[in-house]
Amino acid sequence: MRTGNLGEQRFSGKLSADYALWRLARPFLGEVHAVFASELRSFTEDRSRPLNALDLGTGDGAIAKLLLTEAKLDVTGIDSEPKMLEQARKNLSPSIKSGRLTLALDDALHFLGDQPPQSFDIVASGYFLHNLTADNRMRLYGEIWRVMAPSGILINADKYAQIGKIHGEALRWQLARFFDVLEARERYDLLREWVLHYAEDEAADRVMPEADAIATLERLGFADVMIVYRKHMDAVLVARKQG
Numbered sequence: 280m281r282t283g284n285l286g287e288q289r290f291s292g293k294l295s296a297d298y299a300l301w302r303l304a305r306p307f308l309g310e311v312h313a314v315f316a317s318e319l320r321s322f323t324e325d326r327s328r329p330l331n332a333l334d335l336g337t338g339d340g341a342i343a344k345l346l347l348t349e350a351k352l353d354v355t356g357i358d359s360e361p362k363m364l365e366q367a368r369k370n371l372s373p374s375i376k377s378g379r380l381t382l383a384l385d386d387a388l389h390f391l392g393d394q395p396p397q398s399f400d401i402v403a404s405g406y407f408l409h410n411l412t413a414d415n416r417m418r419l420y421g422e423i424w425r426v427m428a429p430s431g432i433l434i435n436a437d438k439y440a441q442i443g444k445i446h447g448e449a450l451r452w453q454l455a456r457f458f459d460v461l462e463a464r465e466r467y468d469l470l471r472e473w474v475l476h477y478a479e480d481e482a483a484d485r486v487m488p489e490a491d492a493i494a495t496l497e498r499l500g501f502a503d504v505m506i507v508y509r510k511h512m513d514a515v516l517v518a519r520k521q522g
């Protein structure tokens with residue numbers, strides 16, 4: 280476990296304590312997870328165990344939980360926010376006890392820098408990459424490429440921005456949904472935090488356009504880079520490293 284500088288911690292306050300409420304404002308999250316699981320299954324079905332999977336920005340363990348449904352996988356989850364990781368520890372304690380899940384408190388870039396090349400068959404993530412600045416995200420994609428084994432796969436469920444008016448409409452839909460869910464519960468404190476968080480995500484040095492992500496991954500050498508699902512702001516991106 281790392282105790283030094285954990286980098287920018289955008290989930291240290293209310294956002295981690297009330298993370299479950301964020302889910303209510305995204306009613307299609309079940310679909311996102313189903314698409315993730317289906318991509319995962321089609322990757323694992325022809326492969327034999329053991330396969331190593333890495334979940335970046337594990338949070339409360341939503342993506343790690345999906346990875347663990349595949350019996351062939353051993354999973355490592357990393358997150359820089361102790362309060363989020365604590366939720367994963369609680370939610371997934373049987374898998375930690377059985378040795379299939381290892382959790383680490385660390386900054387993602389720092390953690391990846393310590394991993395040997397080609398050490399993970401699957402690099403997965405949910406709603407983590409958009410939190411990074413564009414510079415750090417570029418470095419992170421490079422590290423993902425380095426640590427991914429030949430024939431490996433990247434599956435990322437996240438907020439990928441589209442271009443122009445359609446992005447504005449998607450953002451408006453999402454903000455309106457936060458108001459609907461949180462005003463009804465009189466959670467104006469949380470409403471403020473989420474709206475500010477989403478506004479910061481729109482900054483020029485942080486926003487994550489899908490076209491840039493696809494171009495960067497292709498430049499690194501990834502093949503079949505595709506958005507396989509989209510609903511409003513949220514999308515699932517898949518990319519493969521050829522064997």
Ligand SMILES: C[S@@+](CC[C@H](N)C(=O)[O-])C[C@H]1O[C@@H](n2cnc3c(N)ncnc32)[C@H](O)[C@@H]1O
Nearest residue numbers: 290336337338358359360363386387405406407
């Ligand atoms: C929106 S949550 C997503 C949690 C979970 N993966 C999910 O799908 O619901 C984003 C997570 O990324 C973590 N995170 C943000 N920046 C990070 C970094 N630089 N290194 C490691 N984790 C980071 C946050 O602490 C938070 O738990």
